[in-house]
Amino acid sequence: MRVLVTGGAGFLGSHLCDRLIAEGHEVICLDSLLTGREENVAHLLNHPRFTFIRHDITQPFYIAERVDWVLHFASPASPKDYAANPIHTLKVGGLGTYHMLGLAKAHKAKFLLASTSEVYGDPMVHPQPESYWGNVNPIGPRSCYDEAKRFAEAITMAYHRQHGIDVRIVRIFNTVGPRMRIDDGRVFPTFISQALRGEPITVYGDGSQTRSFCYVDDLIEGILRLMAWVPPDSEDELTRVFNLGNPEEVTVLEFAHLVKEVTEKDVPIVFCPLPKDDPHRRRPDITKAQTLLDWRPTTPLQEAIKRTLPYFRQVLGLA
Ligand code: NAD
Ligand code: UDP
DSSP: OEEEEETTTSHHHHHHHHHHHHTTOEEEEEEOOSSOOGGGGGGGTTOTTEEEEEOOTTSOOOOSSOOSEEEEOOSOOSHHHHHHSHHHHHHIIIIIHHHHHHHHHHHTOEEEEEEEGGGGBSOSSSSBOTTOOOBOOTTSTTHHHHHHHHHHHHHHHHHHHHHOOOEEEEEEOOEEOTTOOTTSOOHHHHHHHHHHHTOOEEEETTSOOEEOOEEHHHHHHHHHHHHHOOOOSSOOTTTTEEEESOOOOEEHHHHHHHHHHHHTOOOOEEEEOOOTTOOSOOOBOOHHHHHHHOOOOOOOHHHHHHHHHHHHHHHTTOO
16 A cells, blocks of 8 residues: 555654555655654665655645555644644644645545544543543643644544545554654653653652553554454444553653663652643543454553663663
C-alpha cells in the first residue's frame, strides 16, 4: 500500500514510518518540522520506498500518485508545544485535518486520525470509555489542543457520513519511548533527563494526579491492527473510535520514584505549582480494542523506561 503519514518526522509518526516500511509498504512522510526533526527519519531518507516532503498541512497539499491510506498525526502534542503554538495547533487540527480528509476523498483512500485522551478533558468518568463525552474547558490553556482534536474528530465523522470515507479515530493516551524530545516538557522525558543529569525531579502539584504510560511499540502495533480491522456492515456512532493506551495507572509521584529506581540516581524530588486545567486522573478503558483488535499493551512501565534510557543517554552525551 502507499501510505501518507502526516507528522511522520515526529515521535510517533517516525516509529509508524519505520513499522510501515518494515511491513513492505510505500511511505510518504509529510512534515513541517515544527516540533519534529529530520533526524527521526534520517535512516529512511535513502530507502526506495520512503519519501520525505516538507510541507505545512495548514496549506492544501496535492499529490498525483495513488494514496491508499492517510494516517494523520501532524499536531503539536506536548502541553509545552501547544502552549507555545496555540493558533497553529487549532489550524493544524482544523484546516490540516480538513485538507487531509480532502486528499483522502480525492484518492478514495482510507483515513486514520490520531486523536487524544485530551478529548475527555479532566474526566468525571474513570476509566474513560469511548462513549464518554468528556469534561473540557473550551477557553482554558489546553483548549487550543483539546478543541482542535474534538473538531478534528467531528470533521472526520462528517466526511465519513457525507462522503462515505472509510475512517478510523484513535484516541491515544500518554505514549512514551525513544525519539521523544528531551525538552518537550512532557513528564516522561523531563523526569528521566533530570535524573540522568543528577538534577531534582520537578513534580507538579502534590503528584497525586495519575497518568497511564504506553510504550511506543505497543501503540504502533495497535495502530496497525486498527488499519487491518474490517468495519461491520451495520454501524453506530461509536463504531469508528478506539481508545489505545495502557490501562496501568500510576500517580506522577510514583512515576518520579520509579524513574529514580530504574536510573539508579538518588536525586531529590521537588514540588512545583500544578499547571491550570491539568487533568487529575487519566486511564483508558481499552475493552473495545481488546475485544475487536485483540490488542493490549505488553510492556510494563519499568521496561518502557529501561528501553528508552539508551536514547536519552545518547542525546544527553552520556552514552
Ligand atoms: P510530535 O510533536 O513529536 O509529532 C508531531 C509532528 O507533527 C511533528 O513532527 C511536527 O513537526 C508535525 N507537524 C506539526 N504541525 C504540522 C503541520 N502544520 N504540517 C505538517 N506537520 C506538522 O508529537 P507526537 O507525540 O508524535 O504526536 C503525534 C500525534 O499523536 C499528534 O497528533 C498528537 O496529538 C497525537 N497524540 C500523541 C500522544 C503521545 O502521548 N505521544 C498522545 C495523544 C495523542
Ligand atoms: N508533570 C510534572 N512535572 C513535570 C512535567 C509534567 O509533574 O516536569 C506532570 C503534569 O502536571 C501532568 C503529568 O505530569 O500531571 C503529565 O504531563 P505531560 O506534560 O507529560 O502530559 P499530559 O498528560 O498532561 O498531557
